[in-house]
Amino acid sequence: MTAEPTQTQEAAEKAADSNTNRRQPFPQGFLDTISTGWADRPDTLPAAREQAPFTARRRAAVSAAFAGRRLVVPAGGFKQRSNDTDYPFRPHSAFAHLTGWASDAVADSLLVFDPTDDGHDVTLYLRDRATRETEEFYRDATIGEFWVGPRPSLAAVAADLGVATEHLERFEAGEDDLVVEEDDELTTFVSELRLIKDDYEIAQMQLAVDTTARGFDDIVRELPRIIDHPRGERVIEGVFHLRARSDGNWEGYDTIAAAGPHACYLHWTRNDGAVRPGDLVLIDAGVEVDSLYTADITRTLPVSGTFTPIQRRIYETVREAADAAFENARPGMSFRELHDTAMRVIAERTAEWGLLPVTPEEALDADRGGHQRRYMVHGTSHHLGLDVHDCAQARREMYYEGLVEPGMVFTIEPGLYFQEDDLTVPEEYRGIGVRIEDDILMTADGPVSLSAGIPRTADEIEAWIAQSR
Incomplete structure (x- = not known):
């Protein structure tokens, strides 16, 4: 396994104060040049995946059952295996069932049903692709591209899954949200929705x-x-x-x-x-x-x-x-x-x-x-x-x-x-x-x-x- 990523000077000083030996500062030359010298990467949009029509029907069934209610279906996040290592990420089954996003899903994503007069607007919130200008790109060992590879863009995911997408930072939780694994009625419904396979x-x-x-x-x-x-x-x-x-x-x-x-x-x-x-x-x-x-x-x-x-x-x-x-x-x-x-x-x-x-x-x-x-x-x-x-x-x-x-x-x-x-x-x-x-x-x-x-x-x-x- 590779070493843990280093930090900026300020973060490194805090790390030193907490007696950790794993994090060291990036030198200034690295910080000055890491965001430059990269070739352009076109964002090629894929065709919708095979299961997209099926997941749309599943979402429609959920919407019909919870008219007027705001629903949140989390993908879930990483689970710690030991110290600073995690188990491989696997999204929640209800999330995978309703989006079609499976082994390639991005952790911490949220599928949100916002009520409208005639049903719901459904949006998939996820982390957008980190550009080379962001510190996340090289510093974050959990989600940074230098460490774990690139994430798909919002536009690519929308085309792939056939669902509207938005940046995770724009999501705002509501007091009356029904959330899978927190609300029994919604959790039961999305579980029973899988009893009969398409x-x-x-x-x-x-x-x-x-x-x-x-x-x-x-x-x-x-x-x-x-x-x-x-x-x-x-x-x-x-x-x-x-x-x-x-x-x-x-x-x-x-x-x-x-x-x-x-x-x-x-x-x-x-x-x-x-x-x-x-x-x-x-x-x-x-x-x-x-x-x-x-x-x-x-x-x-x-x-x-x-x-x-x-x-x-x-x-x-x-x-x-x-x-x-x-x-x-x-x-x-x-x-x-x-x-x-x-x-x-x-x-x-x-x-x-x-x-x-x-x-x-x-x-x-x-x-x-x-x-x-x-x-x-x-x-x-x-x-x-x-x-x-x-x-x-x-x-x-x-x-x-x-x-x-x-x-x-x-x-x-x-x-x-x-x-x-x-x-x-x-x-x-x-x-x-x-x-x-x-x-x-x-x-x-x-x-x-x-x-x-x-x-x-x-x-x-x-x-x-x-x-x-």
Whole structure:
């Protein structure tokens, strides 16, 4: 990493008084010449991006729902990682959804709806491009062009996104503004607005899934190297990261690479364990593409290339539960039914194996049952889109208790997890964790698996590994 930028003489003196050793003054020769000697840069205006018509319709829906109210949708700012370094900037999902400005968005921008007699005037406030005559150009390590590269001009952003733009300095907050993440009603609305995806979003979801599939192919191909490394879980994470960064924007969430008993920890992201032949490795990963839409896929692989009989039994039971939920999915059903369908299979099989102290029917009783949940404590489905757990601020009656509609994209991800110290299961089950997760688009004709091309059955998984070797 390069050194921290220096300051003017006055600022440097203040820095010295505060006992910092990182900032030093610029010499006068630099200050006299830094603004000169630069070639002209024409401001070429781009054509509107592909999603501009879709974002315009989304903004119109927001405007219609909040007539007469002034609305502010912040992109958000940088978040500190440590001391004077930040995490990579990612705009708020509602901001990205309503502007189409995604991985290339400028931090601290604001989308503002100013009420008019017939709706709203919508303006995107952002920092204009810093000219070489400004001190920001060379001094500011967070936003200065010398440090992080040029920002687009107001005119370029307006042409690109199809929305009016204004300099951020001209924005004035109002006492009655409704602000996303500060006003519950607005926050809920923009979250629920994403429950049903438009054609652009569906195409981006398929792109994210297809890119993720290539990342899983990379992992399978690298299994020998993964096995050889003492922290093979971290090698899995790194292999997938290469695909996510080269073909997308980033991962949509921290990759779970959980081998052996680690697979029984639902959100194992430490990823510091060995990947040993004879064990299973559970990989939950998704590429976030440049539009910020993310996939969310889980596959569980036999490290040696072949499932043992008990591993295969558990794996195929999880697949049976996933298939049952998929086959039962239909427009107009309760979203919660997806989970109930998968749980019926889990209850029936764990009872059949002698793991439950009650019958499957008793275990499925809404009030007195739930015994099978010891081995699958999480839900079966969640919405997916700009966030891996998309639409999280939606009302419960619109989400878990809501109806499945065409255009919704959600996961189906049952699992079975037998902790290595769980004395309620036979010893041969202990330390085995399995999850299978696919990304599903509901259409008027029924569900479509966006991730159907990634091997799923035990036989397909074994053939996948064999072919890669």
